[in-house]
Amino acid sequence: MSKESIVENYKSQHTILTNDFYAKKRSVGVTKQEQDAFDNAHKLIFTSMKDELIAGGYKIPKIIRNLAQEIDELKAEIEALKVK
Numbered sequence: 908m909s910k911e912s913i914v915e916n917y918k919s920q921h922t923i924l925t926n927d928f929y930a931k932k933r934s935v936g937v938t939k940q941e942q943d944a945f946d947n948a949h950k951l952i953f954t955s956m957k958d959e960l961i962a963g964g965y966k967i968p969k970i971i972r973n974l975a976q977e978i979d980e981l982k983a984e985i986e987a988l989k990v991k
Contacts, residue, residue: 910965917956
């Protein structure tokens with residue numbers, strides 16, 4: 908598998924995990940256990956990607972972050988807290 912396809916696969920998993928988690932967190936909230944499960948799944952995605960890239964002989968990329976999305980999510984959380 909190419910480096911690009913490996914990274915894209917894990918980036919897609921990260922996006923789905925993050926979007927689902929924060930959508931729930933904004934709508935009904937999450938428990939400490941759900942937060943911990945998210946944190947563990949998030950870490951596993953990047954650990955698995957790193958392991959697969961190393962096994963394929965590729966260099967390890969920097970962590971992929973979508974800062975604009977993270978800022979939007981934080982703004983939405985702040986607005987939700989203002990409403991409460």
